[in-house]
Amino acid sequence: ALTPIAPGAVLLYGFARGGDAALLQAIESVLSQAPLRHWQTPGGYTMSAAMSNCGPLGWVSGASGYRYAALDPLSGQPWPAMPACLMDLARRAAAQAGYANFTPDACLINEYLPGAKLSLHQDKDEKDLRAPIVSLSLGLPAVFLFGTPSRKDRPQRWRLVHGDVVVWGGPSRLAYHGVAALADGEHALLGRRRLNLTFRCVK
Numbered sequence: 001a002l003t004p005i006a007p008g009a010v011l012l013y014g015f016a017r018g019g020d021a022a023l024l025q026a027i028e029s030v031l032s033q034a035p036l037r038h039w040q041t042p043g044g045y046t047m048s049a050a051m052s053n054c055g056p057l058g059w060v061s062g063a064s065g066y067r068y069a070a071l072d073p074l075s076g077q078p079w080p081a082m083p084a085c086l087m088d089l090a091r092r093a094a095a096q097a098g099y100a101n102f103t104p105d106a107c108l109i110n111e112y113l114p115g116a117k118l119s120l121h122q123d124k125d126e127k128d129l130r131a132p133i134v135s136l137s138l139g140l141p142a143v144f145l146f147g148t149p150s151r152k153d154r155p156q157r158w159r160l161v162h163g164d165v166v167v168w169g170g171p172s173r174l175a176y177h178g179v180a181a182l183a184d185g186e187h188a189l190l191g192r193r194r195l196n197l198t199f200r201c202v203k
């Protein structure tokens with residue numbers, strides 16, 4: 001089902017549920033090469049979600065700020081290549097939402113354990129803001145907070161479950177958003193965690 005949740009934002013409910021085992025295997029292979037880690041924010045806090053990346057560019061954070069980098073600061077090596085099944089999923093989801101020829105050059109992998117959250121923020125460090133961001137949710141359900149381009153507006157709450165894909169484009173691309181603290185639970189494939197992958201056109 002294709003559910004519009006805001007102007008430019010489309011929820012593809014269960015879009016990735018069929019191929020989940022293969023997707024997870026590809027993700028675990030990436031994470032064996034570039035392990036999940038907790039970045040420091042520029043303000044000196046440790047993020048509660050753990051992160052890694054695949055593809056040409058990866059999102060990194062530290063005392064000097066946020067940026068996209070071609071090398072993993074932990075290893076000094078390029079990020080692992082984006083597995084074909086992940087690229088293909090992102091492209092098919094974008095096309096279904098009306099964005100033909102989506103070719104992401106970055107895939108950020110976020111891992112949430114119970115209690116982990118992501119504070120309200122905008123994603124605006126990508127060069128071409130006309131390209132959407134495609135996000136894939138796996139594992140435990142999360143409450144996604146979805147506001148507007150104005151921080152003052154109170155966010156709506158959407159429950160995202162295993163296999164859901166959201167395409168954030170148009171006016172939603174610059175909406176404030178976040179993830180509420182993850183509730184404890186057990187997922188058959190992922191155990192006590194949630195993974196979220198975001199596919200982005202950065203350069």
Ligand code: MD5
Binds near residue numbers: 135179196
């Ligand atoms: C997550 N990740 O569930 C979310 C899903 C991040 C992040 O926010 O930056 O890693 S991505 C949701 C998103 C992306 C771009 C725009 C909007 C939402 N939006 O307009 O609400 O880990």
Ligand code: FE
Binds near residue numbers: 121
């Ligand atoms: Fe974000």
